[in-house]
Amino acid sequence: QSVLTQPPSVSAAPGQKVTISCSGSSSSIGSNYVSWYQQLPGTAPKLLIYETNNRPSGIPDRFSASKSGTSATLDISGLQTGDEADYYCGTWDSSLRAHVFGGGTKLTVL
Amino acid sequence: QLQLQESGPGLVKPSETLSLTCTVSGDSITTTTYYWAWIRQPPGEGLEWIGSIFYTGATYYNPSLKSRVTISKDTSENQFSLRLSSVAAADTAVYYCARHATHGWCDYWGQGTLVAVSS
Numbered sequence: 001q002s003v004l005t006q007p008p009s010v011s012a013a014p015g016q017k018v019t020i021s022c023s024g025s026s027s028s029i030g031s032n033y034v035s036w037y038q039q040l041p042g043t044a045p046k047l048l049i050y051e052t053n054n055r056p057s058g059i060p061d062r063f064s065a066s067k068s069g070t071s072a073t074l075d076i077s078g079l080q081t082g083d084e085a086d087y088y089c090g091t092w093d094s095s096l097r098a099h100v101f102g103g104g105t106k107l108t109v110l
Numbered sequence: 111q112l113q114l115q116e117s118g119p120g121l122v123k124p125s126e127t128l129s130l131t132c133t134v135s136g137d138s139i140t141t142t143t144y145y146w147a148w149i150r151q152p153p154g155e156g157l158e159w160i161g162s163i164f165y166t167g168a169t170y171y172n173p174s175l176k177s178r179v180t181i182s183k184d185t186s187e188n189q190f191s192l193r194l195s196s197v198a199a200a201d202t203a204v205y206y207c208a209r210h211a212t213h214g215w216c217d218y219w220g221q222g223t224l225v226a227v228s229s
């Protein structure tokens with residue numbers, strides 16, 4: 001059971017937009033930065049978003065994120081087949097005193 | 111370009127100690143800006159942070175694993191290591207080493223190494 005809750009799967013057609021949610025608590029998302037990772041099959045996770053809504057160099061602006069209260073969202077627009085992957089949110093939990101991750105969301109581009 | 115590479119046995123017997131090393135190139139583990147972490151992923155499951163070490167040698171661990179985990183560093187080799195004692199089948203996972211910022215995001219990851227716990 002992950003500390004952060006994500007939907008197990010989402011799907012959308014190429015060119016469309018999809019939103020992945022990440023629900024936490026006041027001690028996790030509510031009071032700390034959120035990060036997002038993309039994990040392609042058989043590879044290590046790759047940082048997509050840091051400090052809740054910032055993209056590292058090389059990440060296209062099709063990927064954006066935000067936070068409201070104890071929940072965060074990752075938006076992916078202009079979907080491509082190459083975006084099919086597992087997506088994870090992460091943050092620090094001040095109560096648990098641990099870095100925590102969501103259970104992951106599998107994105108299917110139909 | 112920063113690179114991290116995990117190394118160690120791919121098979122460990124139950125009740126024994128899992129030992130892995132992460133070799134870092136392209137940056138020094140003595141940097142004052144980043145932490146160095148171990149994260150694992152059981153087959154078909156999500157990510158679990160194990161613990162982190164700072165350049166000072168200060169460590170902090172996942173409370174759920176704290177009693178069994180030790181993370182250390184060797185600055186002369188630019189490596190940091192993980193020891194997980196009393197392993198069981200539930201510790202079977204891909205183990206990743208990573209660099210992370212103070213606020214927690216991991217910007218560089220190793221390719222991961224699969225460690226199976228089995229007799």
